[in-house]
Amino acid sequence: MVRVRFAPSPTGFLHIGGARTALFNWMYAKAQGGQFILRIEDTDLVRSKPEYLDEIMDSMKWLGLTWDEFYKQSDRFDLYRKYADQLLAEGKAYKEGEAVLLKRSLDKEIMVDDLIRGRISFDISFFYKRDENNNVVLGADGNPVIKDEVLLKTDGSPSYSFACVIDDSLMEISHVIRGEDHISNTPKQIGIYNALGFKYPKFVHLPLILDPEGGRMSKRAGATAVTEYRTQGYLPEAIVNYLMLLGWSPGNNQEKVTMTSALKTFSVKKINKSGAAFSIEKLQWLNSQYIKEMDTVQLAEALVPLVAAQYPETKIQRPELEHMAALYKGRMNTLLDFLDWTDFIFNDQVNFEEEVKSKHLSQDMRKEFDLLADRLSTIGDFNVKAAEETFRAVVAELGIEAGVLVHPVRVALTGKAVGPGLFDTMVLLGRERTVRRLREAFK
């Protein structure tokens, strides 16, 4: 039975890199018919915060990464203490003040078998104690001093490695899938497995996500927390799709992948070894693809909270929102883009971009606008077809090219030089506001 775990520590928001680690674990569990465990590593009593825990769980649920079992290390301190006492009794550990340290065995080298990297061997010098200048500290006998691993800290809480090894063993984790930054921790943990007499799980170290320049992922490089992407209007499906492509490929030149099809081919051995730079452009493209495919009703539903946050007083109702969603869904990269496109509908006053206004409305077209407004006021049903026929008739009557009138009218109605078809826009705005904005354009 495959059993994997994601083990975040609640000392910050769920990071996009952490989300990918969780995703790969989750996918492996699902692909193998196994179980996915969420284990909260809150052994740092000072830095762990309940609000971060809530945020991590919310983000995971939002991404669809649901878990089969849940544990918190802070509930298990007695257990770690018990094993520390056992090692103490066996003479495999010793006390230093209140802390408990592991006596290191003096193996010449330590092997770690990694499912995607093969065998990694560590030089024993990895465990040498070093001073602030990184020079190896020598003991009285002239040999290097080995730095022993802390098992229990002075405050009684377990060290990361100790709790991790005990939990992975007791929870019967079959595959430890984690970031590459843990490779160097693995030989230390191997020592703990050996002392405890526990079997090793299989290790899988994922390549790290790099910033767009290939450097270390940091706040400066853009959004790092999953919640930030959420508030910026990215869909969970798009994020999940993008993240799975970072270090793994479904083959067959697929980019947009459904989870169902991804799970059919997902395998740990096909995961890349090299780090992957995060590209916001590709995420945006995927997001736009998912938005375009979204059902209009569903899209409108997703837009409701954004609209409510931006326009708490709005009287715009659901049918109209759906109409807007249908018209703009082809031009959104993120849900947030919707608000930029549609501000002219929510606001009484049109917000003109100066450049656009001077380009399209500097020439006085009062006469043409008034004529159009007159005709639009008198047609029966104000629909797209009727608006277009009326518009074409006015243009013909004035003896001008359609384009001469189209652009200024769009700017007068929306404040923008670009957007969906003009007649769709008119109908969306409604006759009353369309006519009013035409009449007031040159006042």
Added chain:
RNA sequence: GACCCCAUCGUCUAGCCUGGUCAGGACACAAGCUUUUCAAGCUUGCAGCGCGGGUUCAAAUCCCGCUGGGGUCGCCA
């Protein structure tokens, strides 16, 4: 610095294991088509095996070195 990992278009990647198919796809970028505008869509284009040695009839693919990038070196996780 020490130890460890890694290396295909600017970016994500297929191909590498089991050497021999013009090194394939996607994002971005550029051009064209379409069009009342901008997007979208469709078509086309640009662009890559880090360097140096081997092994071999043949190397992106196997081996070694170099260089470059990343990670770790806490009583943080």
